[in-house]
Amino acid sequence: MQFRYEDVDAEDTPLGRLTLRRYHAETGEVGYEVRIDGHFLMASHGAHSEQAMAALARERLAGEPRPLTVLVGGLGAGHTLRAALDLPDVERVVVVEIGARVVDWNRRYFAEVNGDAVSDPRVAVQVGDLADHVRATAGGVDLMLLDVVMPKLGGHEVYDRIKAKRPEIAVVFCTGFDPETAGAQFLREEGVSLVRKPFDAQTLLQTVRATLDEQRLCTASTT
Numbered sequence: 001m002q003f004r005y006e007d008v009d010a011e012d013t014p015l016g017r018l019t020l021r022r023y024h025a026e027t028g029e030v031g032y033e034v035r036i037d038g039h040f041l042m043a044s045h046g047a048h049s050e051q052a053m054a055a056l057a058r059e060r061l062a063g064e065p066r067p068l069t070v071l072v073g074g075l076g077a078g079h080t081l082r083a084a085l086d087l088p089d090v091e092r093v094v095v096v097e098i099g100a101r102v103v104d105w106n107r108r109y110f111a112e113v114n115g116d117a118v119s120d121p122r123v124a125v126q127v128g129d130l131a132d133h134v135r136a137t138a139g140g141v142d143l144m145l146l147d148v149v150m151p152k153l154g155g156h157e158v159y160d161r162i163k164a165k166r167p168e169i170a171v172v173f174c175t176g177f178d179p180e181t182a183g184a185q186f187l188r189e190e191g192v193s194l195v196r197k198p199f200d201a202q203t204l205l206q207t208v209r210a211t212l213d214e215q216r217l218c219t220a221s222t223t
Helices: 048-061 079-085 100-114 130-136 155-165 185-189 201-221
Strands: 003-013 016-025 030-036 039-043 068-073 090-097 123-127 143-145 172-175 193-196
Touching: 003 100, 016 100, 030 100, 068 079, 079 090, 079 100, 079 143, 090 100, 100 123, 130 155
Parallel strands: 068 090, 068 143, 090 123, 172 193
Antiparallel strands: 003 016, 016 030, 030 039
16 A cells, blocks of 8 residues: 655654654544654554553453553553543543654544543643653552563663562563664563564464563562
């Protein structure tokens, strides 16, 4: 399928230049995508991974009714935020996004595909660096959805801080970058689960389920 692209807006951030592009497909479909330094991040279409993540979390949380606070690392097109909001018993969702304009893009261009997720009263959006947020946060998060590893984000530090504060939380990273060139070599070195984009829902489900099972075994062995 052929696509025609046009740049709509852009923003320079500590992670690189974020660009919003409008695409026109030969089928007549029109949508938007976000790129960083030319690398694809998120788009209007293709929320399969986020939907799979939500379905797995519903299964994992079934029978455990309690208010949940969720941390989402990166807003993108709002698909992961939408998935978090659709989880049972979610009381609050904190989104940490490095690009201020990305929040505006969600309201103006992605609201139709994510159900205007950023306007949900349970959502608190903080513009800043995820690593800085994790360093400054003393806990209070039940579930962390970190679906993108971006260059210069300090993924290793974020991971260490998460495990130091909440060792019982299983973590799966998803990335569209080459881990060897995106500062994410630690994922392989430390045996952390990594799913490379693009991927289908079944691949993500299998990876996350295996990670959760391994985490449950580790937790059980220390209790």
